[in-house]
Amino acid sequence: MQLQAIGFVCGMFYRGRSFDKGDELASCLFICSTCKFRSTSAFNEKGETGGELLANLVEAARDHRQMDLKIARHPCLWSCKQSCAIQLQDDEKIGYHVGGFTPDQPTAEAIIDWAAAHQRTPDGEVPFAEWPRAMMGHFIARLPTMKKEKE
Numbered sequence: 001m002q003l004q005a006i007g008f009v010c011g012m013f014y015r016g017r018s019f020d021k022g023d024e025l026a027s028c029l030f031i032c033s034t035c036k037f038r039s040t041s042a043f044n045e046k047g048e049t050g051g052e053l054l055a056n057l058v059e060a061a062r063d064h065r066q067m068d069l070k071i072a073r074h075p076c077l078w079s080c081k082q083s084c085a086i087q088l089q090d091d092e093k094i095g096y097h098v099g100g101f102t103p104d105q106p107t108a109e110a111i112i113d114w115a116a117a118h119q120r121t122p123d124g125e126v127p128f129a130e131w132p133r134a135m136m137g138h139f140i141a142r143l144p145t146m147k148k149e150k151e
Contacts, residue, residue, distance in 0.1 A: 027090040029115055031055040033073040035083030037103065050103040054084045057108035062115075069115055082140060088115060093124025095143035098135065110134030 035051035037044045044053060055073050062069050077097070079085035084107075085099035096118075101107045110132035117126040124145070 028070040030072050030074045030087040032077040032085045034075045050084045054103035058111050061108045061112040097141040098138045099140055100138050107134055
């Protein structure tokens with residue numbers, strides 16, 4: 001059975017994405033799909049936003065590594081002064097909102113390296129020494145865990 005339109009994903013409502021009922025969505029990387037390509041232009045020469053380009057690159061990096069990481073594109077994470085923006089949320093670990101990225105391959109690789117380091121921790125707090133260099137200076141907010149309510 002598929003849930004459509006508005007689904008509860010990683011502790012957030014997410015519109016327009018299908019998920020199978022019972023999907024494990026403990027950890028999810030949201031990528032702002034509407035972030036500008038540059039501060040002076042929303043689109044590149046191919047008509048892609050910076051967010052779309054970054055999402056494509058991050059998804060390709062994840063797939064190349066065969067990493068188990070849910071990625072969801074979300075229109076506008078309200079970090080327009082610090083685009084391109086992403087948000088890593090988890091039901092059991094600290095999450096992060098980060099931005100100010102250039103939509104390129106080295107950035108995508110750093111995001112995947114950081115997400116992998118986050119997955120290896122018990123609480124989501126990646127030691128500073130393990131942060132990819134390209135992630136430094138991009139942290140906007142630390143997010144509390146999205147622990148599931150006990151029934």
